[in-house]
Amino acid sequence: MTESKGLTINDVARKCGLSRSTVSRVINNHPYVAKEKKEAVLKAMEELGYKPNSVxxxxxxxxxxxxxxxxPRITNPFYSRLIEKMETEASLLGYQIIICQTRYSKEREVDYLDMLRSRKVDGVILTSIQNDWKDIETYLQYGPIVMCNEFDDQATIPSIRVNQMDGSYLGTKHLIEQGHKKIAYCKGGTKSNIGKKRREGFNKALKEYNLSSVNDVVLTNAFSIEDGKRIFHELPEDITAVFTGGDEVAVGIIFEARENRVKIPEQLAVIGFDNQVISELINPSITTINQPIEEVASKTMEVMIQKLESDKPSNIKEIYEFPVKLIVRQSTVLE
Amino acid sequence: MTESKGLTINDVARKCGLSRSTVSRVINNHPYVAKEKKEAVLKAMEELGYKPNSVxxxxxxxxxxxxxxxxPRITNPFYSRLIEKMETEASLLGYQIIICQTRYSKEREVDYLDMLRSRKVDGVILTSIQNDWKDIETYLQYGPIVMCNEFDDQATIPSIRVNQMDGSYLGTKHLIEQGHKKIAYCKGGTKSNIGKKRREGFNKALKEYNLSSVNDVVLTNAFSIEDGKRIFHELPEDITAVFTGGDEVAVGIIFEARENRVKIPEQLAVIGFDNQVISELINPSITTINQPIEEVASKTMEVMIQKLESDKPSNIKEIYEFPVKLIVRQSTVLE
DNA sequence: ACATAGACTGTAATCGATTTCAATAGTTTA
DNA sequence: TAAACTATTGAAATCGATTACAGTCTATGT
Structure with missing residues (x-):
């Protein structure tokens, strides 16, 4: 077997009797290399099986x-869809992406941001924020940071996201139009800005129908399917509908309702968020809010790479907001 | 704002009036650095906000x-679970992982393998194979390659996987014990070795019960939920059970059965593979084969990093095979 | 008192590429 | 015919670290 460990540009230069500058020029397609020498270099590279050391x-x-x-976690379908599209786009443009799971830890977030400082990466895309913006801001001097999905009003960086407020507004309005008056609201628990906007949309819909005063049931720590199962049991008797803030939570509630012979949507209407694959497959299927995840991911990568390739300052605030759509299914409407 | 772009070890050396060798020694915790100088260096690094350039x-x-x-694709829950665990382990041991989606393309697989040649990465983990082993083998000279999940009998590299044959054997046996005699078999379509082993297990069970002769219904191209929906309509009348080879396919079949008022498991028993989250949530819940994905991922990363840190030869064949488990749920047993 | 080992520290080479600069040869223009 | 280009090449500096080597100084042993 050929022992081609550690071939360098010097080996190529030696092989074809030229200097390494010339070899480098051929590699980088510079002008002013005689045709015959260029061919000699290419032949030598070919024969040796040389590839430049990218480090x-x-x-x-x-x-x-x-x-x-x-x-936060790649197994969350929302994030894996984001990453799938980002990787595809990046790869097309000659970039690699490095996966970093913060698992909601401030420390891990900082550790990963440090890769910018040590120049392991050219840029960082944040899809959630654990630390305060002022702490993250200090990393801007080392390279561009772009926010995708999550955002911070003070942040002076590009932000690509969907109109969260519109999402919860449309969903809540839909519930009200189905005749519901007492609607429980589930929220995560982190001090996320997404959560804030969603709450605004929820409140806006209630206000429009003069229902603000009778609605104050808020369930917290609503992230996972398990949380949904727990929340089902925490719902007050007089609640007829739940805004879950996530399809996982909705799935959990529906699962537990099935176990407890509570009919959905007759006895309890449930609305999700994200339009995940499962929302269409479960029985009853889940009314939810669709986010154009792939578009958001593409745009994010586009903005990032543009920042990297034009050496413009990275601390410019740009907002790209994509529209959401209400998807009506069985979990909120009677047949 | 501090303009700390591009601080080097020289800046630190200058700041504390020492040579860069001494600074380097401090960074790398070498012995033989006078305590006071060490402190001076640390202080200078701290004050400048210096971090070594990792490139x-x-x-x-x-x-x-x-x-x-x-x-192949990160949105497939099987792969995202693998990656989640791999990233967590790698991160703990000071490694980064770079996501590469082949999307079942030979060319992309080669492109990504080339990162080993250009030294962008220290090693490569393959969770599927698109190219022939002899083509992949040539990359072994550039660094370790480890196979996870997928494998090749000729490959002289470590392989971490589950006992696929046992999985399909247990599943098929279970169906037979429920009284089924005509069982359809779904397979992917790629020349995967996983598929081969699964088929062996299926056949082994049939043979044990003398059912080999009456079973020859094979559905191909079974990967996704959509495939499952299609396959439902392709099933011959006399089939009473389906071995799907994947929970997605099972979900598709169940969904379509529901639409067509075919009762599961009464009229058709369905068994999945993977024990994905959805298999427990759908109605009826799906009998499936559990694979210890996290253990497989951990072991894979452990083997890889061990290979990287001990400069032992990488072309040694080691096999780590994990056991699978049958999870019985509603899609195969009458209440 | 002198050899020897141990504790430090700095100079310079090195990793594998790219790029500036200078040198040379061959053309073209004034 | 000299000046001014253009085309081509290589020597050497550079990117930012690590490390082999050599040198200095101090402490210990005989």
Whole structure:
């Protein structure tokens, strides 16, 4: 077997009797290389099976062509869809993405941001925030940071997201139009801005129908299917509908309702968020809010790479907001 | 704002009036650095906010501490669970993982393997194979390759996987014990070795009960929920059970059965594979085969990093096979 | 008192590329 | 015919670290 460990540009230069500058010029397609020499170099590279050491190239160019993507957990379908599309786009444009799971930890978020400081990556995409903006801001001097999905009003960086307020507004309005007057509201628990906007939309719909005063049932820590199961049991008797804030929670509630012979939507209407695959498959299928995840992911990557390739300042606030759509299914409407 | 772009070890050396070797020694915790100088260096680093450029370190050490993980698609829950655990383990041991989606393309697989040649990563983990082993083998000279889940009998590298044959054997046996005699078999379509082993297990069970002759219904291209919906309509009349090879396919079949008022399991028993979250939530819940995904992922990362840190040869065949478990649910048993 | 080991520290080479600069040869223009 | 280009090449500096080597100084042993 050929022992081709650690072939360098010097080996190529030696093989074809030229200097390494010339070899480098051929690699980088520079003008002013005689045709015959160029061919000699290409032949030598071919024969040796040489490929440039990209770490050395990274050092010279001060570019890694790697982007860190921070997500809470990749098994959450919302985030894995974001990442799938981001990776596809990045790969097309010659970039790699490095997966970073914060698992909701401030420390891990900072550790991953430090990759910007140590130049392991050229940029960072945040899909959630654990630390205060002022702490994250200090990393801006090392490279661009772009926010996707999550955002912060004070942040002076690009933010690509959907209109969360509209989502919860449309969902809540739909519930009210189905005749519901007492609607429980589920929220996460982190000090997320998404949550804030969603709450605004919820309140806006209630206000429009003069229902604000009678609605004050808020369930917290609503993230997972398990949380949904728990929440089902925490619902007061007089509640007829639940805004869950996530399809997982909705699934949990529906599952537990089935176990307890509570009819959905007759006895309890449930609305999800995200339009995840499962929302269409479960019985009853779940009314939910669709977010154009792939578009958001594409745009995010586009903005990031544009920032990387034009050396413009990275602390400019740009907002790209995508529209959401209400998807009506069985969990909120009688047949 | 502090303009701390591009601080190098030289800046630190200058700041504390020492040579960069001494600074480097402090960074790397070498012995033989006078206590006072060490403190001076630490103070200078602290004050400047210096962090070593890891690309330079990578060049010197010829190690990137990055591992490429090739998966078909990250949105497939099986792969996202693998990746979640791998990333967690890698991160704990100081490694980053780079996500590579082959989307079942030979070319993309080769492109990603080339990251080993250009030293962008220290090692590659394959969770599926698109190319022939002899083509992949040539990359072994550039760094370790470890196979996880998928495998190849000729491959002389570590392989971490579950006992696929046992999985289909247990599942099929279970169906037979429920009284089924004509069982349809779904398979992917790629020349996967997993598929081969599964088929062996299926046949083994049939043979044990002398049912081999009456069973020859094979449905191909069974991967997704959509495939499951299609396959439901392709099933011959006399079939009473389906071995789907994947929970997605099972979900599709169940969904379509519901639409067509076919009772499961009374008129058709369905068995999945993977024990995905959805298999427990759908109605009827799906009997399936559980694979210890997290254990497989952990072991894979452990083996990879061990290979990276001990400079032992990478072309040694080691097999770690984990057991599977039958999970009986509603889709195969009458109440 | 002198050899020797131990504790430090700095100089310079090195990792593998890219790029500036200078040198040379061959053309073209004034 | 000299000046001014253009095309081509290589030597050497550079990116930002680590480390082999050599040198200095101090302490210990005989």
């Amino acid at each position: 050395a190239q990274q050092l010279r160019s001060n570019k890694t062509h790697a982007i860190a993507v921070l997500v | 330079a370190q990578q060049l010197r050490s010829n190690k990137t501490h990055a591992i490429a993980v090739l998966v």
